[in-house]
Amino acid sequence: AAHGVPQSLADLGRHRLVHYGTGLGRSEPGFEYLSEDGSRALLPMAGALTVNDSESYLAAARAGLGIIQMPRVGVEPLLGSGELVAILPRWQAPPLPIHALYAHRRQLAPRVQLFIRWLAELLETALATESGAAAP
Numbered sequence: 001a002a003h004g005v006p007q008s009l010a011d012l013g014r015h016r017l018v019h020y021g022t023g024l025g026r027s028e029p030g031f032e033y034l035s036e037d038g039s040r041a042l043l044p045m046a047g048a049l050t051v052n053d054s055e056s057y058l059a060a061a062r063a064g065l066g067i068i069q070m071p072r073v074g075v076e077p078l079l080g081s082g083e084l085v086a087i088l089p090r091w092q093a094p095p096l097p098i099h100a101l102y103a104h105r106r107q108l109a110p111r112v113q114l115f116i117r118w119l120a121e122l123l124e125t126a127l128a129t130e131s132g133a134a135a136p
Contacts, residue, residue, distance in 0.1 A: 006087055009033070009043055016066035019050040020057050032069060033091040040094050069093050073126040098123060 003014040012031055019029050029050075035041040048065040051057050054074065061068040061084060078084040100116045102108070 005085060009088070009091060012043060012045055012067075015045070016048045017045040018057060018060040018066040018068050019047040020068075021050045021052050031067070031091075032093040033088075034094050071096075071127070095127075 004011075006012050006015060009031070017029070017031060029047055030042040030044040032040065032042050045067075049060060051060060054070065057068055057070065058075065058078075060066065062078070067087065072079070072086070075084055079086055100119060102112055102116075
């Protein structure tokens, strides 16, 4: 809010990012987006802090500590209420794969098969309108 809603990638220089890292020294400190040619690009950005779980990531954005990039399905209620604001719809991050992990068995239990199918249908519907970046 202090720096206005960015209208271009160049505007991000006035903002801070909440960095998300899965391990020590493994985070890439920048705004991730799809370039004009469809390849993954990273705009280095200063950050307020680095977190390693989605609850802390979202809490940091809600506290106004910086811009986050997470799946829209995870922030839809906060976007709807106006607590968070979607930014730069043209410069979205590349999609991430989703995996269902289960114990290896020769014969996969029918209930596990049904659960995976149900989850795939649910996610396909939810992610069909996915657009990515959110800011406090």
